[in-house]
Amino acid sequence: MKNIVILTGAGISAESGMGTFRDEGGLWTQYALEDVATPEGFARNPALVQEFYNIRRVKAAAARPNEAHEALARLQREWPGRVDIVTQNVDGLHEAGGARDVIHMHGELAGALCAACGHRWEAPAEMAVGEPCPACKGPHARPDVVWFGEIPYHMDRISDLLDAADLFAAIGTSGQVYPAAAFVHQAAAAGAHTVELNLEPSELASGFDELRSGPASRVVPDWVG
Numbered sequence: 001m002k003n004i005v006i007l008t009g010a011g012i013s014a015e016s017g018m019g020t021f022r023d024e025g026g027l028w029t030q031y032a033l034e035d036v037a038t039p040e041g042f043a044r045n046p047a048l049v050q051e052f053y054n055i056r057r058v059k060a061a062a063a064r065p066n067e068a069h070e071a072l073a074r075l076q077r078e079w080p081g082r083v084d085i086v087t088q089n090v091d092g093l094h095e096a097g098g099a100r101d102v103i104h105m106h107g108e109l110a111g112a113l114c115a116a117c118g119h120r121w122e123a124p125a126e127m128a129v130g131e132p133c134p135a136c137k138g139p140h141a142r143p144d145v146v147w148f149g150e151i152p153y154h155m156d157r158i159s160d161l162l163d164a165a166d167l168f169a170a171i172g173t174s175g176q177v178y179p180a181a182a183f184v185h186q187a188a189a190a191g192a193h194t195v196e197l198n199l200e201p202s203e204l205a206s207g208f209d210e211l212r213s214g215p216a217s218r219v220v221p222d223w224v225g
């Protein structure tokens, strides 16, 4: 039976009030990516970075999944083959919508990571600068998210899933950030049928076999059927 791999981006959570990065009024119009989503930015001004993620963590905790998240969870439950969800999003809305085994390739707002010893634990709603690590007691806590210049999580597992995909779908992503933006090519090379579901065709649209345009809360349930 067909193996389905689904890549999601900020667009799937837009209608849940999470905003996106590069659209009108997006996060990267309010903050400089270099200042808040790079290790160098964290070293320069950890207070600004913690503020940036504290605001998003509180927002994500209050957000509700939308019909797109719920439709993907239903597909996972009802499809006789594999359905793997790989997300670039750091919110927990896929799980809140009922999905399981979601692969967070860019980390999660709900997680804290010790930059010194690598220990991971559940992040407090508001993480302070110099938040102590419960393991090494050092003041090196950071959000457990993947910043630019850092290696995304679970890349080997994702690569194996792409090589075995029969159907690849990208939902709500602009295709401007690598290595996620290259997944469609790896899946296509493995013989997968590829479909992009987005508000409007992304920069990568020509690389897909099929395009479905419109708000995720409508086009994803329609696509799942």
Ligand SMILES: CC(C)NC(=O)[C@H](Cc1c[nH]c2ccccc12)NC(=O)[C@H](CCCC/N=C(/NCCC(=O)O)S[C@H]1O[C@H](COP(=O)(O)OP(=O)(O)OC[C@H]2O[C@@H](n3cnc4c(N)ncnc43)[C@H](O)[C@@H]2O)[C@@H](O)[C@H]1O)NC(=O)OCc1ccccc1
Residues within 6 Å of the ligand: 008, 009, 010, 011, 012, 014, 015, 020, 021, 022, 023, 026, 037, 088, 089, 090, 106, 145, 146, 147, 148, 149, 150, 151, 152, 155, 171, 172, 173, 174, 175, 176, 177, 178, 179, 180, 197, 198, 199, 200, 202, 214, 215, 216, 217
């Ligand atoms: C800017 C870009 C050029 N930079 C990169 O790609 C760099 C690499 C790089 C540097 N220079 C380059 C030059 C050329 C190519 C690549 C590079 N990448 C990295 O550094 C990555 C690490 C990148 C991760 C950075 N962290 C994020 N987030 C976590 C933190 C946080 O969230 O704060 S990235 C961040 O932006 C990414 C893309 O954003 P999208 O989700 O696509 O959101 P966007 O706003 O852009 O688009 C929204 C879309 O939704 C649509 N939409 C809106 N509303 C709706 C709606 N209602 N319904 C449907 N669709 C909708 C819109 O039309 C739009 O198309 C997301 O992944 C998001 O997580 N690491 C790495 O490469 O390591 C080595 C490596 C490589 C291979 C294998 C191993 C190691």
